[in-house]
Amino acid sequence: MTAPAHELGDRAREVFRVVVESYLGSGTPVGSRTISKLSGLNLSPASIRNVMQDLEELGLLAAPHTSAGRMPTESGLRLFVDGMMQAAEPSAEERAMIERRLSEQGPVEDALAAATTALSGLSACAGIVLVPPRELRLRQCAFVALSATQALAVLVGEDGSVENRVIDLPAGMNASALAEAANYMSARLSGLTLAEAQRRITAELRSERAALGDVSRMLVERGLAIWSEDGAHRPVL
DNA sequence: ACACGAGCACGATAGTCGGC
DNA sequence: GCCGACTATCGTGCTCGTGT
Missing domain, CATH: 3.30.390.60 (Heat-inducible transcription repressor hrca homolog; domain 3)
Incomplete structure (x- = not known):
């Protein structure tokens, strides 16, 4: 039982995104307290737990044992990846909005952040911006x-x-x-x-x-x- | 009525310490 | 060095009170 990304509410989507990104970064299950701090939603760990329980019922998250944090399931990771890869050509209006927001920015970092935010807002999914490579160690x-x-x-x-x-x-x-x-x-x-x-x-x-x-x-x-x-x-x- | 936060009890894990 | 007991920490589910 896996729900499409668009069926998740904004709050559930943000919680899910933070869980997946945190899990991919650390490789360990993520707890409600951590999500509460990282999500920027200003929700208590108790409220985060309720959202995480909903996501678990949808088959997107799982807990390895009772007192562990949550980690994304295969379905959850699949949804996360699909959400990033279902790229569609933006409409003329959406393109104009992106260009307008980019033109308002100064430094490159701000422009990239604005582009990511704009894409994320338009697609209701994670946004991806491609930049030239740097010396990542x-x-x-x-x-x-x-x-x-x-x-x-x-x-x-x-x-x-x-x-x-x-x-x-x-x-x-x-x-x-x-x-x-x-x-x-x-x-x-x-x-x-x-x-x-x-x-x-x-x-x-x-x-x-x-x-x-x-x-x-x-x-x-x-x-x-x-x-x-x-x-x-x-x-x- | 509903969403949310606080508090409580409980479970699992990791670290520490003492005995062998 | 190994093993078991104890403790601290972190996380959960559940219940109840509060605000909108």
């Missing part, structure tokens, strides 16, 4: 299974920024192979730029020094490939 990598054939690849930067890509899984992929691939990449890319990490891991894979199973190796190669393909643009949420 990496801290951690994780793979989150979305289905039997797809996973969400997550890169965490040293500055706390998070980048996500949907990746097709090799046949025979399982949870342990996902973890093996993520651990392998995290151990080797820490402190490196994306380009440096790609060169290092590629060289290691070619030299047969990588202590990886075949399936995990394929996943690492696909992960490197997908970031190589669109590395010219860096999404900002």
Whole structure:
């Protein structure tokens, strides 16, 4: 039982967004107190819990155990990804609104923030703005299974920024192979730029020094490939 | 009537400490 | 060093009071 994004209220959508982003950033379940602080909704943890319970009933969130925080389910992550990727051509009126808001801003950062806010407001979903790449140094990598054939690849930067890509899984992929691939990449890319990490891991894979199973190796190669393909643009949420 | 916040009891986990 | 008991912390569900 999964509700489309547009069926969620503004408050539920904001809570869901904060849960997913916090989970992708930390890899750990998120509690109501944390959401209360991060969401900017000025709601108490008790109210956040009520919203989270609704989201859990909708199948978007789940708790690993009674006293743990909530984490997004596969359906929830799928909805989050779909919400970001269902990009449609804006109407002339919407385009004019975006350009008007951009023209009101001074610094680039403010313009980007305005563009993201405008897109988010128009689409009622998360907004994505693409900017030229910068020297992001990496801290951690994780793979989150979305289905039997797809996973969400997550890169965490040293500055706390998070980048996500949907990746097709090799046949025979399982949870342990996902973890093996993520651990392998995290151990080797820490402190490196994306380009440096790609060169290092590629060289290691070619030299047969990588202590990886075949399936995990394929996943690492696909992960490197997908970031190589669109590395010219860096999404900002 | 409804939404929200506060308070309470309870559960799970992690850290600490002492005994072996 | 290992194991079990204890404690602190964090999170939950539930109930009740309050404001609109």
